[in-house]
Amino acid sequence: MKTFRREIWMNIPKRRAFVNITSEVEGALAESGIREGLVLVNAMHISASVFINDDESGLHHDYEQWLEKLAPHAPVDQYRHNDTGEDNADAHLKRQVMGREVVVAVTGGKLDFGPWEQIFYGEFDGRRKKRVLVKIIGE
Amino acid sequence: MKTFRREIWMNIPKRRAFVNITSEVEGALAESGIREGLVLVNAMHISASVFINDDESGLHHDYEQWLEKLAPHAPVDQYRHNDTGEDNADAHLKRQVMGREVVVAVTGGKLDFGPWEQIFYGEFDGRRKKRVLVKIIGE
Amino acid sequence: MKTFRREIWMNIPKRRAFVNITSEVEGALAESGIREGLVLVNAMHISASVFINDDESGLHHDYEQWLEKLAPHAPVDQYRHNDTGEDNADAHLKRQVMGREVVVAVTGGKLDFGPWEQIFYGEFDGRRKKRVLVKIIGE
Numbered sequence: 001m002k003t004f005r006r007e008i009w010m011n012i013p014k015r016r017a018f019v020n021i022t023s024e025v026e027g028a029l030a031e032s033g034i035r036e037g038l039v040l041v042n043a044m045h046i047s048a049s050v051f052i053n054d055d056e057s058g059l060h061h062d063y064e065q066w067l068e069k070l071a072p073h074a075p076v077d078q079y080r081h082n083d084t085g086e087d088n089a090d091a092h093l094k095r096q097v098m099g100r101e102v103v104v105a106v107t108g109g110k111l112d113f114g115p116w117e118q119i120f121y122g123e124f125d126g127r128r129k130k131r132v133l134v135k136i137i138g139e
Numbered sequence: 140m141k142t143f144r145r146e147i148w149m150n151i152p153k154r155r156a157f158v159n160i161t162s163e164v165e166g167a168l169a170e171s172g173i174r175e176g177l178v179l180v181n182a183m184h185i186s187a188s189v190f191i192n193d194d195e196s197g198l199h200h201d202y203e204q205w206l207e208k209l210a211p212h213a214p215v216d217q218y219r220h221n222d223t224g225e226d227n228a229d230a231h232l233k234r235q236v237m238g239r240e241v242v243v244a245v246t247g248g249k250l251d252f253g254p255w256e257q258i259f260y261g262e263f264d265g266r267r268k269k270r271v272l273v274k275i276i277g278e
Numbered sequence: 279m280k281t282f283r284r285e286i287w288m289n290i291p292k293r294r295a296f297v298n299i300t301s302e303v304e305g306a307l308a309e310s311g312i313r314e315g316l317v318l319v320n321a322m323h324i325s326a327s328v329f330i331n332d333d334e335s336g337l338h339h340d341y342e343q344w345l346e347k348l349a350p351h352a353p354v355d356q357y358r359h360n361d362t363g364e365d366n367a368d369a370h371l372k373r374q375v376m377g378r379e380v381v382v383a384v385t386g387g388k389l390d391f392g393p394w395e396q397i398f399y400g401e402f403d404g405r406r407k408k409r410v411l412v413k414i415i416g417e
Contacts, residue, residue, distance in 0.1 A: 001140050001279050001314075001315075001416065001417050003314040003315065003385075003416070005383070005385055005390070036140075036142040036276075037140075037142065037276055038177065038179060038274070038276055038316065040316060040381050040382075040383055042381075042382075042383075043392075044391070044392025044393075044395065045392050045393075045394070046330065046331045046332050046392070046394050046395060051235065051239070052185065052239055053185045053231055053234075053235070054185050054220075054231060056220060056223065057219075058218070058219035058220040058221075058222055058223060058228075059218075059219070059220040059228060059231055061219045061220075062218045062219055062220050062228050062231075062232065063231075063232070063235075066210065066232055070209070070348070071344065079336070079337075079340045080335075080336035080337070080339045080340055081332075081334060081336040081337040081339075081340050082336075083336055084334065084336060089336075089337060089340050092331055092332060092337055092340075092341075093340065093341070093344055095331075096329065096331070096341075096375060096376055096377070097235060097236065097375065098235055099235070099238065099239075099377065100329070100330055100377075100380065101380065101381060102239065102240065103179050103181075103240060103242055103381055104179075104181075105144070105179055105181075105272055105274035107144055107274070112144070112272060112274065113183070114182075114183025114184050114185070114270060114272075115183075115184075116184070116185050117183065117185060131392060133383055133390060133392075135316070135383035135385070135390065137276075137314075137315055137316055137415075137416065138140070138142070138276065139140050140279050175279075175281040175415075176279075176281065176415055177316065177318060177413070177415055190374065190378070191324065191378055192324045192370055192373075192374070193324050193359075193370060195359060195362065196358075197357070197358035197359040197360075197361055197362060197367075198357075198358070198359040198367060198370055200358045200359075201357045201358055201359050201367050201370075201371065202370075202371070202374075205349065205371055209348070236374060236375065237374055238374070238377065238378075241378065241379065242318050242320075242379060242381055243318075243320075244283070244318055244320075244411055244413035246283055246413070251283070251411060251413065252322070253321075253322025253323050253324070253409060253411075254322075254323075255323070255324050256322065256324060276415075277279070277281070277415065278279050
């Protein structure tokens with residue numbers, strides 16, 4: 001069994017954004033030499049997500065609006081987590097809807113994807129350095 | 140290490156439905172001969188889910204109602220994704236709540252499940268052929 | 279390839295609670311002797327979650343309030359699942375938001391975590407014995 005580990009560093013200049021990281025994950029897979037197995041891709045921070053969906057800007061706008069409706073940022077004093085001096089409680093909620101991680105099959109050295117699957121980093125409390133972990137196991 | 144790959148094809152005649160695919164996954168596991176490891180089961184399409192819950196029709200009715208409340212289908216012009224000519228933006232939102240994939244332990248050649256766990260395909264934009272991927276790794 | 283399996287038993291004295299199970303998972307990993315691979319941690323019951331987030335009591339209060347707003351427990355007769363004699367339909371909904379499972383990388387014999395990641399059991403229908411499964415594969 002072989003394993004491979006790679007960190008992808010992010011530094012999003014605003015509070016919230018979605019970034020396509022598919023090519024970085026594909027690059028890690030190619031470097032690993034692993035042909036059959038599983039890839040885990042997860043946010044290493046608890047106010048961010050990794051998820052798979054469509055690379056379509058209208059949809060990303062819809063996600064932004066929808067998550068803000070389900071878990072509004074303001075007023076910040078509606079959340080007890082923000083009593084600690086943070087203002088990011090909503091980011092911890094939004095991240096649960098979108099998820100922490102994805103697990104993707106590796107077949108024939110490629111990400112075993114359907115026609116429109118792309119991997120995204122979802123930032124909900126940016127303006128600082130954060131990391132995504134790529135861990136590949138297989139042979 | 141052994142790996143095994145199977146696609147399960149779906150063609151749901153209506154927009155939304157939940158389908159129990161546990162026996163198909165068990166069949167793939169039996170065929171694989173893998174006794175210890177992990178099974179990944181994921182929707183290959185981004186307006187569908189794979190999740191684990193109860194095979195109880197009342198609950199499925201509740202999921203349908205609840206998801207429609209959290210992410211309504213109509214009016215379709217409330218979503219920017221639908222400006223592309225689609226009418227399925229809500230399906231991309233509902234799929235995030237229910238999830239893309241499950242990872243299940245394999246122990247002694249069986250899905251290592253609690254008493255009520257069953258695997259479902261959740262369709263949110265049907266009336267066309269779609270696929271579920273089963274990838275098993277282990278030995 | 280090595281595999282290791284451990285059940286963690288829970289018996290939460292109230293309906294809902296969040297319990298940090300990180301040290302139990304770390305204990306299982308240490309006992310397994312596995313240095314590189316993946317850990318799956320999942321609820322074996324369909325009205326409970328395993329998720330990764332912050333060990334901060336204010337945030338847990340916020341999750342409780344927020345999940346109750348998204349999927350209220352009462353009135354119980356709003357859910358068809360409860361026609362079966364149960365009163366836990368809301369628990370099956372809350373669990374979908376928070377998730378069934380997490381998959382964590384193992385690197386150098388440790389859980390490969392970012393600075394604040396902790397593993398929680400989320401109980402949404404307690405007052406009875408339930409289990410969490412830890413399955414580790416690697417070498």
